[in-house]
Amino acid sequence: MYERLKGFRDFYPGEMRARRETIDTLESAAQRYGFREVGTPALERTEMYVDKSGEEIVDELYAFTDQGGRDVAMTPELTPTVARMVVAKQQELSKPIKWYSTRPFWRYEEPQSGRFREFYQTNVDIFGSSEPEADAEVLAVVGDALTDMGLSGEDFEFRVSHRDILSSLLGSFDADVDTKQAIRAVDKSQKVSEAEYHDLLHDAGLSYDQAAQFDDLLQSSEDDLDELVEFGGEDVEAAVTNLRDVLAATEDFGVREFCTVSLTTARGLDYYTGVVFECFDSTGEVGRSVFGGGRYDDLIESFGGQPTPAVGVAPGHSTLPLLLQRAGVWPEEELRTDYYVLTVGDTRDVAADIARELRAEGHTVESDVAGRSFGGQLDYADSINAETVVIVGERDLEEGNVTVKDMDTGDQVQVPVEEFPGAHDEPRYTDFE
Amino acid sequence: MYERLKGFRDFYPGEMRARRETIDTLESAAQRYGFREVGTPALERTEMYVDKSGEEIVDELYAFTDQGGRDVAMTPELTPTVARMVVAKQQELSKPIKWYSTRPFWRYEEPQSGRFREFYQTNVDIFGSSEPEADAEVLAVVGDALTDMGLSGEDFEFRVSHRDILSSLLGSFDADVDTKQAIRAVDKSQKVSEAEYHDLLHDAGLSYDQAAQFDDLLQSSEDDLDELVEFGGEDVEAAVTNLRDVLAATEDFGVREFCTVSLTTARGLDYYTGVVFECFDSTGEVGRSVFGGGRYDDLIESFGGQPTPAVGVAPGHSTLPLLLQRAGVWPEEELRTDYYVLTVGDTRDVAADIARELRAEGHTVESDVAGRSFGGQLDYADSINAETVVIVGERDLEEGNVTVKDMDTGDQVQVPVEEFPGAHDEPRYTDFE
Structure with missing residues (x-):
């Protein structure tokens, strides 16, 4: 007997059905906004990740040397791959480029609740627009998807922040600040003590007084943004204006109610620029970010492409179920079957005809x-939750009948075989009782 | 600029749309027969493949040692994984177990037409039945799927064979035959010269006379099966009876017309038992097997499970497109868009409302x-093949109108904004002209 690898999962049919329904709902929302599906490889050259994130990233990857001597890695995220694809066809692709896909990714991390070594994400990205409508459309897709799943604005919030507000504020201090390091500290602020957080900011170049003041500034709500502009000047002003423009677009796009300004939301990855956001469980019961996204305007250029602004979001199918389960809207993990056509004696030919006719109407039909x-x-x-059983028995057939049984009530009725399914698209017990 | 790995593919939206349509058609056929989706890991312990196929298989795998010192391999096929899953829950799963899934697999092979290092398959399997209806249902699923894709019986054939006929015939010779080796020779017979084929059979233990006689026997058509029974006795008779029972069930299941008895069809993998089959292009233009399947009654037990007969098929999404393209029924590789809502001036709020109403009806709608x-x-x-463009202009709006433009004809008409979409589910130019 072989064991599954730690951090990897087998999904049996019940759980898979619930996951598929969730994925379908998310993809359907993206499709309605005109995002197009792409298919991408599971392996890329390791250097793509090392160039972007440094040699230490390799410890978190499933990286190895293939039979041809190439250093390759199982993709830990989609963004570098789609960036590579955009660069490869940047002339022929009409912009804005709007892509989505759902697939697994792999990271060598310690598994915990909602975190696995193999995890599935639906990535939704727009390339080629720096306009606030692009940021807002990405928020609209996930907002629509979450409400389609049965969630309401009481259940979740999008905490929206802006990288340029953070970096401009940091630049306003009389200090030699490592901006990326300081932003990583902000990203960690919810997970460490205040003292540790201030230590991290101090490590990034702020004095402890400045760290406290910076922390204080980041507590600003949407109403206090003008005070940040007063403190930080025109760079902050430009970023605040952009943030407000994005929020105004979310108003028109119908998802403003889900958005809260939260400058302590920073996102961990270095490549973000501009607006960033994370989705949280409003009740706090799911204690971590459910998913996040944001702008990454410089990545395509750093991959050797023409300057191409980009914004995206990537709901993960490890944490999203936690939110849906908490809110009581996780789909039922049960099989559904429309018909079971039961044979008694030598009736396979008639049973098979009935099953084929029912399948031709799109029903799920099993037979022995x-x-x-x-x-x-x-x-x-x-066991497969068949709604209706059609009993095709030798003796019944001699009299030209089959028996239609409602599995919920147990009621059954004899029906002439030529009337089942006959002209009925979806024949049930109640059509014949 | 980074390069994609050799043998791996990026699927851009046009090609992806055609692939997705094909996958959906295949999965939909499986669903209608009550097959249930499962989700499976991309990595397994390498020993699972080595135990089954010998140490030499490692050269064809993306196998490596992970950060935790485990020898792991990117899954080259699904069957061992689903066998592991069946064994892990054999008590609680109600039989027959009917599973499907579509996902990539990986093999380190030389890429060629229709063969890649990363390739996608839809696996369809039944566990827990040795009855001919199970073999026939698997053939019915793929038969239905191929006709749903637009193919007819003129386009393809299922060449059906039986491992026990081959092995019983081999056992009838006065020779010490390595049955597996001889069957592998049969599997290669179409790809090598007759002399080379007979050499391979000789290597497996037959004399050259016996090899010629065996080759001759395998040329038997369905009408000659009784002669095989005369030659081989009761073991051959049992296998021939089983093959006939399966064909009789395909008759009831509506796919008999696609099946031809072809004993030279052997399937390469050692674990097959009983009925095996391969799908071929009837015109021969696609020169290789499009996909195949068959029985593997002993695998679950060899994985440490209870004896559990099994049968399955795995259409591959590298060769299937070759057949569909040859027959002229490959889906169009074009984007489809129902509406583009065009804004002129400060009309984003009205345009967004229209777009949201159209999306609520399930349409694909883009806006700026x-x-x-x-x-x-x-x-x-x-560029996105929008069927209808709705022009929301400032001046038009002052008079309470939008313009509806048919992109095919270029015709356009002014429509009061409250009537678009108004009560229309799918408003087009022709509704207002």
Whole structure:
């Protein structure tokens, strides 16, 4: 007997059905906004990640040397891959480029609740627009998807921040600040004590007084943004204006109610620029960010492409279920079957005809493929939650009948075989009782 | 600029749309027969493949040692993984177990037409039935799927064979035959010269006379099966009876017309038992097997499980497109867009409302997110094949109108904004002209 690898998961049909419904809902929202599906490789050259994140990233990757001597890595995220794809066809692709895809990624991390070594994400990205409508459209897609899943504005919030507000504020201090390091400190602020947080800011170049003042500034709500402009001057003003423009667009796009300004939201990855955001469980029961996204205007150029602004979001299918379960809207992990066509005696030909006619209407129809008895077939029909069982018995057939049984009530009725399904698209017990 | 790895592919939206349509059609057929989706890991312990296929398999794998010192391999096929999953829950799963999934697999092979290092398959399997109906249902699923894709019986054939006929015939010779080696020789017979083929059979233990006689026997058509029974006795008879039972079930299941008995079809993998089959292009233009499947009754037990007969098929999304393209039924590799809502001046709020109402009806609707001019937006709408453009202009709006433009004919008409979409589910130019 072989063991599954730690941090990897097998999804059996019940759980998979719930996951598929969630993925379909998310992809359907992206499709309605005109995002197009792309397909991407599971392996890329390791250097793509090292160039972007430094040699230490390799410890978190499933990286190895292939049979041809290439250093390769199982993709830990989609963004570098789609950036590579945009660069490869930047002349022929009409902009804005709007892409989505759902697939697994891999990181060698310690597994914990909602974190696995193999994890699935739906990535939704727009390339080629720096306009606030692009940021807002990405928020609209995930806002629509979450409400389609049954969540309301009481259940979740998008905490929206702006990298340029953070960096401009940092630049206003009389100090030699490592901006990226300081922003990483902000990203960690919710997970460490205040003292540790201030230590991290101090390490990034602020004095402890400045760290406290910076922390204080980041507590500003949307109403206090003008005070930040007063403190930081025109760079902050430009960033605040952009943030307000994005929020105004979310108003028009119908998802403003989900957005809260939260400057302590920073996102961990270095490549973000401009607006960034994270989705949180409003009740706090899911204690971590459910997913996040933001602008990354410089990445395509750093990959050797023409300057191409970009913004995206990547809901993950490890944390999203935690939010949906908390809110009581996780889809039922149960099989659904429209019909089971049960054979008694030598009736396979008639049963198969009925099954084919029902399938032609798009129904899920099972019939015996295992030589089971009457009782065995009925138990199996029950185990797959068949709504209706059609009993095709030799003796019934001699009189030209089949029996239609409602599995919920147990009621059953004899029906002439030529009337089942006959002209009915979806024949049920109640059509014949 | 980074390069994609050799043998791996990027799928841009046009090609991806055609692939997704094909995958959806195949999965939909499996769903209608009550197959349930499962989700499976991309990595497994390398020993699972080595135990099954010998140490030499490692050369064909993306195998490596992970950060935790485990020998792991990127899955080259699904069957061992689903066998592991069946064994892990064999008590609680109600049988027959009917599973499907579509995902990539990886093999370190030389890329060629229709063969890649990363390739996608839809696996469809039944566990827990040795009945001929199970073999026939698997053939029915792929038969239905191929006709749903627009193919007819003129386009393809399922060449059906039986491992036990081959092994029983081999056992009838007065020789010490390595059955697996001889069957591998049969599998290669179409790819090598007759002399080379007979050499391979000789290597497996047959004399050259016996090899010629065996080759001759395998040329038997369905009508000659009784002669095989005369030659081989009761073991051959049992296998022939099983093959006939499966064909009779395909008759009831509506896919008999696609099946041809072809004993030279052997399938390369050692774990097959019983009925095996391969799908071929009837015209021969696609010179290789499009996909195949068959019984593997002993695998679950060899994985440490209870004896559990199994049968499956795995259409691959590298070769299937070759058949569909040859037959002229490959889906169009074009984007489809129902509406583009074009903004002129400060009309974003009204345009966004219209877009949201159209999306609520399930339509694919794009609008400007890139601050484009009138002409730029129209060009973009054209590039995404928008069927209808709704022009929301400041001046028109002052008079309470929008303009609805049919992109195919170029015809356009002014419509009161409250009537668009108004009560229309799918408003088009022709509704207002």
